[in-house]
Structure formats: structure tokens, C-alpha cells
Amino acid sequence: MGTSLAFHIVFAALGVGLPLLVVLAEGTWLRTGDRAYHDLARTWAKGMAILFAVGAVSGTILSFELGLLWPGFMRYAGPLIGLPFSLEGFAFFVEAIFIGLYLYGWERLTPRAHWLAGIPIVISGPVSSAFVTLVNAWMQMPTGFRIVDGRIADVQPLVAMFAQPWLVEVVHGTLGAYVFTGFTAAGVCAFALLRGDRRPQVAAGLRIGIAVAAVAIPLQIVMGDVIARFDSEHEPVKFAAAEVVRHTVRGAPLTIGGIPTAGGGDVRDAIEIPRLLSLLVAFDPNAEVRGFEGITPVDRPPVALTHLSFDAMVGSGFTLLFIALGWGVTVARRRSPGRALLIATACAAPLATVALEAGWFVTEFGRQPWIAVGLQRTTDAVTPAPNLMLAFASFSGIYVILAAMCGWLLRRIGGTT
Amino acid sequence: MIAAAAVIILVALVLYAVFGGADFGGGVWDLLATGPRRAAQRDLVSAAIGPVWEANHVWLIFAIVAMFTCFPLAFADIGVGLYAPLTLALIGIVLRGAAFAFSHSPGGGWTAGAWTIVFRIASLLTPFFFGDAVGALAGGRYAWTSPFALAVGAFAVAVTAQIAAVFLLLETNDSALLADFRRRAVRTTVVVWFLGLVPAAVAAARALPLFTALLHPAALAAIALALTAGVVTIAAVWRGADRTARVAVALEATAILAGWFGAQAPDLVPGRLSLIAAAAPAATLSAFLIATVIGAAIVGPSLALLFRVFKSSPRKAA
Numbered sequence: 116m117g118t119s120l121a122f123h124i125v126f127a128a129l130g131v132g133l134p135l136l137v138v139l140a141e142g143t144w145l146r147t148g149d150r151a152y153h154d155l156a157r158t159w160a161k162g163m164a165i166l167f168a169v170g171a172v173s174g175t176i177l178s179f180e181l182g183l184l185w186p187g188f189m190r191y192a193g194p195l196i197g198l199p200f201s202l203e204g205f206a207f208f209v210e211a212i213f214i215g216l217y218l219y220g221w222e223r224l225t226p227r228a229h230w231l232a233g234i235p236i237v238i239s240g241p242v243s244s245a246f247v248t249l250v251n252a253w254m255q256m257p258t259g260f261r262i263v264d265g266r267i268a269d270v271q272p273l274v275a276m277f278a279q280p281w282l283v284e285v286v287h288g289t290l291g292a293y294v295f296t297g298f299t300a301a302g303v304c305a306f307a308l309l310r311g312d313r314r315p316q317v318a319a320g321l322r323i324g325i326a327v328a329a330v331a332i333p334l335q336i337v338m339g340d341v342i343a344r345f346d347s348e349h350e351p352v353k354f355a356a357a358e359v360v361r362h363t364v365r366g367a368p369l370t371i372g373g374i375p376t377a378g379g380g381d382v383r384d385a386i387e388i389p390r391l392l393s394l395l396v397a398f399d400p401n402a403e404v405r406g407f408e409g410i411t412p413v414d415r416p417p418v419a420l421t422h423l424s425f426d427a428m429v430g431s432g433f434t435l436l437f438i439a440l441g442w443g444v445t446v447a448r449r450r451s452p453g454r455a456l457l458i459a460t461a462c463a464a465p466l467a468t469v470a471l472e473a474g475w476f477v478t479e480f481g482r483q484p485w486i487a488v489g490l491q492r493t494t495d496a497v498t499p500a501p502n503l504m505l506a507f508a509s510f511s512g513i514y515v516i517l518a519a520m521c522g523w524l525l526r527r528i529g530g531t532t
Numbered sequence: 533m534i535a536a537a538a539v540i541i542l543v544a545l546v547l548y549a550v551f552g553g554a555d556f557g558g559g560v561w562d563l564l565a566t567g568p569r570r571a572a573q574r575d576l577v578s579a580a581i582g583p584v585w586e587a588n589h590v591w592l593i594f595a596i597v598a599m600f601t602c603f604p605l606a607f608a609d610i611g612v613g614l615y616a617p618l619t620l621a622l623i624g625i626v627l628r629g630a631a632f633a634f635s636h637s638p639g640g641g642w643t644a645g646a647w648t649i650v651f652r653i654a655s656l657l658t659p660f661f662f663g664d665a666v667g668a669l670a671g672g673r674y675a676w677t678s679p680f681a682l683a684v685g686a687f688a689v690a691v692t693a694q695i696a697a698v699f700l701l702l703e704t705n706d707s708a709l710l711a712d713f714r715r716r717a718v719r720t721t722v723v724v725w726f727l728g729l730v731p732a733a734v735a736a737a738r739a740l741p742l743f744t745a746l747l748h749p750a751a752l753a754a755i756a757l758a759l760t761a762g763v764v765t766i767a768a769v770w771r772g773a774d775r776t777a778r779v780a781v782a783l784e785a786t787a788i789l790a791g792w793f794g795a796q797a798p799d800l801v802p803g804r805l806s807l808i809a810a811a812a813p814a815a816t817l818s819a820f821l822i823a824t825v826i827g828a829a830i831v832g833p834s835l836a837l838l839f840r841v842f843k844s845s846p847r848k849a850a
Binding site: 161164165167168169171172173174175176178179181183184186187189190191192193194195197198200201202203204205207208209211212213214215216218219220223224235270271272273506509510513517520523524528 | 582583584586587589590592593594596597598600601602604605607608609611612615618619622623625626627629630632633634636637638643812813815816819820823824826827828830831834835837838841842
């Protein structure tokens, strides 16, 4: 399931972000008549066709896996989290319908109607990912029920749908999708420019990608700060793991990097900046930060993994911010981008992938050993069916093939049209 | 409310069986394309599936989601019991969808041929394993390798091929192609009748409790309706009343699925879970029903638009 999600999240994020880029490109063409943007929209739309198909089928895998892999979880969580999933189903429906109209409708619809057909995709993509994020928010802080005699009672689906972290998670996740898509698109175009591709649509793609990414990344950094403070208050165990705070202390240092120690409960050789963590959390260098020491070891998340994922996310996020700043300065001075900036932008594509996946790892590792915090352990939720490893291996194999094929096709689409 | 939720799931399954079935059946015809018009037959299938398969596929996702929202206990039980056939069907779904997109991508080059083969085989295997899973569920004890379940799987493939042949009649103006698929529509209807007898015969021979259920008046009525719809399909196809044929074949699929539901009601998983025992709390059911009404109000018109843009023009132009 973890593999499926790590795979699906890339396509989900592109499904949120790419329609926006395509519609922006087509809209620019309609407004200015610049053919480069038309060609760009056509090229990106061909990529979208593949990515959406793979995103749709990998999403299907997920909906099945809920029952195939986590029957113990769904048995009682289904009534609680079914509502956002049902709504997600409808949002996905709208997405699938209009993607059919958009991809196959270039000749059947007028240019304006075709562009309008893209709008529902731009909206339903983030909406459907938001509904799924609501489920994740519930898993972090389950709510909307009471436990009577060890059984779930008084189910309130609407309360469960808006578990406490819902808003921060949805905003963070949606911005993350735009950051990822914007930088990936810009990075691919920058790479093509560096290799001497002088087609006008490449430059156009770079402009649109950077424009989206440069708006999204500063917002995302601010959001990251908000979410970290939210976690320190409401999900202290996860926060303590992400920041490797073992003992509850006043004036906690900020720990960056480090090597996991044996047992995985700590890291060593890390850079420590005194008091900075307390300052960040509470704007007070002597504020108290809760550690994970009080939690029995079986109830702790894997500290090293959570911490390193967290640092990878934050580190790549800030690097992306600096790249966006570089573009801001270049554009403000009305210069054309230099070679160094293009190289940095090309590197932004893998960095954005790291940020996306690492961010996902933080929230999932940070939640372990629970599948729904305080309610059920992941090991109690998993299926008793045999041959689990065989299924895992075959799905992983399929994912590798699909990912390789997507990469290869996208390269060829980018190169030939 | 439990009944309403069950009916919604049944409706989603019927729509998936009809529209998704037509797409899978299209893949089967892609596999079985023969004769001088082989390439044209395959182009017809691709053009018909292309814009709509993703939307049609959502019916399945919706049915799954509705299942775990409204009947979580049954969902968990089926997930464990039918782990193997459902995983195989799932692999089929993934490969079918991805292979279709890959083989039609302009960047495909030499790999397109290989993906086309994957697409055809996956189009065959997915309905087979879904049918098998249904058979294993209905036959009891989740015996997915039992002759009964395997026979239902083969029957499911035949039904998708039949639906696709009938549906493709409205997708082209080429008279030679039309004749090809008219012949196929009639032949597969007959095949469906014979393959429908096999699971019934197996059930009778092995004295499965299911056979008694098949003699239940509701089940008998459904079987009679399905057979009548089949006869109407053949008649309509011969007379060129292709729209009537579409309705008839969709009615046949509806009767089959409703008959299955009806025959095992009030059990959802025969012998293990009744609808009531498996149902979610009332608050969840009512929230789900409200969400469905809102969702349907948005999706319905969108879907109508999609089908109007892509599914009405070939004949109008004629």
C-alpha cells in the first residue's frame, strides 16, 4: 500500500497541477494568438492523457487495496471516512468526463468551448485530492465517534470528515501539488533549453511552469511553518519525531540532518542550532518543547525515518524557494535567465519530487505505529490473506514498468512534437 | 435506507457492467478481430473506447466506495475472501487502462504494438476475474477456483463481448463493418445463452444452495427477462433497430445482475452476512445518500454532455 501511495501521489499531484498549466497555456494562446502556447498546450495535453490514465488506474488499485490489504481498518473506519471518499468519487467522475472532452475534443469543440472544458478539470483535480486528504486528516486525529464497550458508536460522518488537521493538510497538500507540477514542468523545459532546443514552445513552457511554481512555493513555505506549529501543539509525538526531540526541554535546539543510531530511536552527528526550535515553535527561545521520551517505545514512530524525511522536505523546499527567488530577481531586472539559473531550474524537477515524497513520508511515518492514531495499530488492520508478498512484488513490478513507460513516452512526446 | 444504499450499489454495478462492459468487450473484439476488415474493426473499437473509458471506469470506483461506506463489514469480508480473484482483476484493470493509453500515445513508436497485445489480454482477463469473483461470492465459501465460479467468469466475458458488439453498431456508418458486428452481436447472444446454462448446470449437479435460490420466483423472473431481452436484441439487430438493441442488451445485463442480487437477498455474502448485519450506522447511510444526490446532480449533466459530444455524431452525419 505504501508503494502504491508513493506511486499514486506523483500522478495525483500532476493531476492537480498539470490541468492548470495546460489551461493557462491554451488561455494564453487564445488571448495572444501566440502559436507557441497552442503547441505547448497540445504537447502537454498528450502527456496529460497518459498521466491521467495511469493516475486513474493507480487510484483504482488504492480503492481496492483498502479492502484487500486493510480489511481490519475498513471494517470500522468505512462508515467514518466513507463520506469524503464518496464525494471524491464524484469529483473524480467530473474530472474523468471533462478530461475525455478535453483530450478528444480538439476538433469537435470550438477553441473557446474546448478551453472552457478544461476549467472543470482544473477545479475537480484539487477538489478530489482535497477529499482524499480529509481521510488522511482523520487518520491523524480520528474524531466523529464515541467508543462504547470497545465498539464504535454514535458515528457522525460530517464531524469525522472535518478532523482537526483538515484545513492545514488540504492547503499544504494542494500547494504541494502546484509546487511539484510547476517545478517539474519548468525543470523539463529548462533541461531542453540547455540541450539546445530552441523551439518557442519550450520557452513558453518554462515561463508558465515557473510562474505557477513561484506563486506556490512562498505560500507553501509559510504553510509549512503553520503546519509545524499545528503539529507541535496537536500531534506532539509526530513533531518530536520529525525534530528528534527526545526529552521534553526548555530552549530546544533545532536538529538538522544526522545519522540514525542503532535502534532508530535517535540520530547522531547532526547539526544543532541552540534554542532555534523553541523560537520557531513559540517565538520564545526558552519555550518548552515536548519530547517523545514519555511515549513507550512501541508507540513511537520510526524517529530516524520521520526526521530525515522531514529534513529532506524542508531542505528541498527552501532550495526551491531560492530558485524561485532567482527567477524573481531575473524577471525584475528584465534580464534573460543565465545558464546557472537554467541549470538550477533543471535540478528543481528532481528536488520537487523529493519534497513531495518526503512530505508524504513525514506524515505517514510520523503516524506509525498507528493506522488511525490512538485507535488501531497498522499491524491489526492488515489482511490475514496469504501470499501478501507475492501481490506486493507483482504490484511493485507493475509500477516500475508503468513509471518507466510514462517517463519514456513523455520524453518522446516532448521531443517529437 | 439500507435498501436504498443497496440499490445504489446495484445501479452503479449495472452501469459499470453495461458501459465498462462495453469497453472491455471492445477489447475482446480487438483481440478477435478477423477477416479483411481487421484493421478497420480495431480502429472502430479504439475510437469508441477512447474518450469514454475513464468516465465509465469511475462506476466501478463508485461502487467500491459505496460498498465500504455502506456495508463495511461485507467489504472487509469480501476483501479477505476474494483476495486472489480481485487482485487478478485489479491487475487486469491497471494493465488494460495503462496499455490503452500507452498504445495510443503519439510517443509510443515500436512499443505500441506490444501494449496493444497487453490491452487485448487484459480486456479478456478483467471481466473473467470479476465474473469469477461474483460466482465465488454467490456460490458461497469464496471458492473462486470452483467450476461454478470459473463458469460465471466465462459467462461474464461473453456478456461483455455481446454488449460491445451491440454498442459498436451505433459507432460507424461503414456498411461492411456494420454487417460484421451485426453477425457478431447475434452470435454472441447465442453464446451468452449457452454459457449461461453452464453455471446453472454446475449448480444443479453439485446441488449448491444457489440452485435452490435460482428457482426463487424473483430469480426466475430475472432469468425470463434476460432471455426475452436477448431475443429482442437479436430481432432488433437484424432489423437495424440499433438503439432498441442497445436498450435490450442493457436490460439483459440489468436483469442478470438484479437476479443475482435478488436471488441471494437478504444476504449480501450468502451464509455469512445479511444486508442488515453488514450495514453501516444510519448516520453514515443518510450522509452517503445525500452526497449521492448532490453528486448525481453534478455528474449526470456532465456525463450527458460527454456522450452527446462523442456518441451521437457518426450517425447524425449519415
